[in-house]
Amino acid sequence: MAEEKEKVIEVRNVKKVYRMGSERITAVEDVSFDIYKGEFCCLLGTSGSGKSTLLNLMAGIEKLTSGQIIIKGKNIHKMSEKNLAKFRQKYLGFVFQSYNLMNSMTALENVEFPLVFKRIPPKRRKKMARDMLVKVGLKTRLEHKPKQMSGGQQQRVGIARAFVAKPEIVFADEPTGNLDTKTTMEVMELIKEVARANNQTIVMVTHDRRLAEFADKIIRILDGRIESIDLLNSDEKMDKESVEDTQEPESFQEVAKKKEEKKVEKKVDEEDNIQSLIVTQSETTSGSEVTGDNELEETSAATVESD
Numbered sequence: 447m448a449e450e451k452e453k454v455i456e457v458r459n460v461k462k463v464y465r466m467g468s469e470r471i472t473a474v475e476d477v478s479f480d481i482y483k484g485e486f487c488c489l490l491g492t493s494g495s496g497k498s499t500l501l502n503l504m505a506g507i508e509k510l511t512s513g514q515i516i517i518k519g520k521n522i523h524k525m526s527e528k529n530l531a532k533f534r535q536k537y538l539g540f541v542f543q544s545y546n547l548m549n550s551m552t553a554l555e556n557v558e559f560p561l562v563f564k565r566i567p568p569k570r571r572k573k574m575a576r577d578m579l580v581k582v583g584l585k586t587r588l589e590h591k592p593k594q595m596s597g598g599q600q601q602r603v604g605i606a607r608a609f610v611a612k613p614e615i616v617f618a619d620e621p622t623g624n625l626d627t628k629t630t631m632e633v634m635e636l637i638k639e640v641a642r643a644n645n646q647t648i649v650m651v652t653h654d655r656r657l658a659e660f661a662d663k664i665i666r667i668l669d670g671r672i673e674s675i676d677l678l679n680s681d682e683k684m685d686k687e688s689v690e691d692t693q694e695p696e697s698f699q700e701v702a703k704k705k706e707e708k709k710v711e712k713k714v715d716e717e718d719n720i721q722s723l724i725v726t727q728s729e730t731t732s733g734s735e736v737t738g739d740n741e742l743e744e745t746s747a748a749t750v751e752s753d
């Protein structure tokens with residue numbers, strides 16, 4: 447719940463239309479809402495409802511068709527690419543379903559990443575990255591590379607990376623979509639706890655209404671429009687009876703649970719999994735900004751390694 451009523455994100459009459467040949471797909475239609483400092487806000491909807499598009503618009507990754515997105519008083523879609531990139535580095539953090547870690551780098555180096563942009567001296571940023579990894583329970587995995595860690599551990603590294611520079615806002619797109627039920631709950635608790643400790647604002651996309659219950663505010667998206675906005679507090683959880691099922695056939699968590707029940711040993715090749723998901727991620731996110739950020743990250747990776 448927001449402790450101060452400072453508006454950090456204002457979404458005003460936002461519309462996004464994709465053009466595919468002669469076809470026009472309206473992914474987001476006339477969406478308006480506000481998010482306040484310290485709020486944990488969830489965009490909840492079925493597959494194809496437009497929630498990821500909305501998140502990407504809010505992060506400035508996708509271009510608007512019309513409307514406005516104001517973050518910390520700035521109309522982000524009026525910024526130059528360069529200023530937007532700087533703005534993102536200063537105020538925003540990201541957690542992705544596919545972790546998006548650099549496979550050639552250790553956990554420590556991955557978490558140092560955003561601190562390089564902030565020009566924090568190597569010794570200090572190493573300490574900050576280390577402290578953050580300890581906080582997320584990875585004290586014994588500092589020198590491990592992503593493929594030497596489980597999915598849950600990799601997502602903890604992803605969370606440490608997103609939060610280490612203490613960004614005011616963290617965007618998370620299905621952050622637990624690739625994890626089993628137990629790890630999902632641990633990761634959700636972790637995100638919530640870290641954000642609470644620093645009064646950070648979270649905007650999370652999910653199709654899973656159980657995960658939405660971690661939020662203070664649930665914005666339900668249906669066919670690109672807002673269906674409802676619910677405010678929750680810790681004592682007042684969503685009335686499951688009144689909540690319309692999100693109609694997702696089976697979440698990753700449900701599948702994982704069933705497999706656990708049947709005592710099926712599941713060995714996932716993490717490296718292949720991450721690579722294919724990263725490809726999916728880059729296929730689903732469009733726009734030159736994404737490419738720009740990746741280039742930026744590659745550049746800074748070299749900086750980390752050369753320090």
Ligand SMILES: Nc1ncnc2c1ncn2[C@@H]1O[C@H](COP(=O)(O)OP(=O)(O)OP(=O)(O)O)[C@@H](O)[C@H]1O
Pocket residue numbers: 464465466471472473491492493494495496497498499500653730732
């Ligand atoms: N780059 C694109 N080009 C054309 N249509 C797109 C593009 N990205 C998304 N869409 C369409 O916009 C709509 C909303 O997609 P979006 O990815 O935002 O939904 P979502 O709710 O996040 O779904 P999911 O949970 O499956 O990721 C869908 O109909 C989708 O097919």
